[in-house]
Amino acid sequence: MGLGTLPPPDSSGRLKGVNWRSRLFGAGSFKLWALLPLLVVLVIFTLLPILQLLQMSVSELEFVEGELVSEFIGLGQLDNLAKDPIAGIALKNTLVFVVAVVIIETVTGFCLAVAISRTKTLSILYRSVVIIPLLIPPVAIGTMWSLMYDYNYGLFTTILIELGVQYPPLWTADPDLALISVIIVDVWHWTSFMFLIMLAGIESIPPSLLEAARVDGATELRAIRYVILPIMAPTILVAMLLRTILAFKVFDQIFVLTSGGPGTATQVISMHIYKVFSEQFRLGYAAFLSLMVAAFMFIFVAFYLWASRVLRRRFG
């Protein structure tokens, strides 16, 4: 129960009116007033935009002399989608990117978590350094790596030439290597995230379990395989789902490293919508694509929340 006391009955004795009034102004009203600003923000800035996206995606929008002109075209954006070959490429690139980074970062994050959970003296150093990539601006991560990838003056080229390689790779400028280069940067950036979730999981394993395994003569590797991995399986699964969702957001580093190029080699969904919006200036079509992404992610996130709950109940 809340801390509010029951209001005195008002003169007319109509209980409903009393409830309404006391909820807004009575002793227990703080609960509502404290929540209200958040509700206002959520309704105005997250619910209305979705409704507006709905409206925009059945329209053709144009700025004529600074005034927004909107024309209803129904499902006309579906024709635009059919005529847009890059949308399919962007979807494919995004899927390749997401699958690759989730798998790699799960492995690297898990190994890092197992390793760091075993250290004592230097543990604080490792833990502080590892969170750095999650805090610095992704745009700066992009420039750091584009400096290193740079074909003329970059570090990788310089080293490879010193080593006698005649034609060092072009990295982000090579259509075949560009997506891989972007994936490498993402692994540098996001391994730490998987590490943090996995470390929390490992640290919640009772030490007695590992102790018992060791007493029974299990080697380090066998202890990881037969004790840590099975206990961690639900955590790992949840972390992979969450990382999958977050990986779909990728934009900043790709904007800096390749802008989606060369050609369409690293064009991903967010990048494509941004270009439709800012370069082609087709607001209606951009809204339509945004809405499709929102609908897809909505289903995926709902699945994630459901799955993480089920896993927690069954194994938690």
Added chain:
Amino acid sequence: MKQGAPSKIALNLSLLFVVFLILFPVFYIVQTSLKSMADVYSGSFFFEAKMMNYEEIFTGSRSNFAELTRNSLIVSSSVALICGAIGSLAAYSLARLSWQRWVAGGIIVWLLFINMMPPIVFVTPYYLWARAAGIYDTPAAVIMAHVVLNMPLAVIMMMNFFAEVPKELEEAAVIDGCTQWQAFRLVILPIVRPGLAAMAVLVFVFSWKEFLFSLSLTTTSAGRTIPVGIANFVQEFNIRYGEMAAGSFVAMIPALILVLLAQRHIIKGLTVGAVKG
């Protein structure tokens, strides 16, 4: 846990290598930022460090980092303040003031959705609103977007902190004659102050590094923030490497300070949405 000395050394050596892998790009950018163009071209490892790139981006005629830094500071601190105020009030109400389960649960799920939705989804409506409201290309437009983006973090982090405060404290305060507002303001808030500070700092850093909305809702240095300024370097025909590196390093400073203060709270905030497995 007993481990042999050799395996312990091997473990630490490989972890030190990981530390090197993470710190090296940061070191590389600092090094480049101290190089003149000639030093960048020659690719030499030894060179005379100069501050000219930093001077150029802040005072040079071709650069506007002074304005961008001002905008970034205005945006990030406003967002931290607004998220701190709205977030801690809402979190207290949701965590402690006995809402029905569907209300509290519904709002949290909604917040998680926003946290996980690709932000590009909100770009077109916000762009139209910013233009309609006449705040396009001002820090106000960017603040609006960043408040929404960071609200899930603010509320969920604060809910965890409030949940740790013993209930008896508020009850005692109310028995002593406090209203609920006074109990919150005078008793509970001071207790969670370290958590509130951690949340505000993290929101500040997240707003500081945000790029997509700062890019889409602005067009000149009247509203742009530092990340947009850095990205502009890359799109020039002749990239000014040294200045780009200097700008990037300036952009990293809040994050590096935060790492020095790193604490448990911040790590929790970094993995919001990862419901414990």
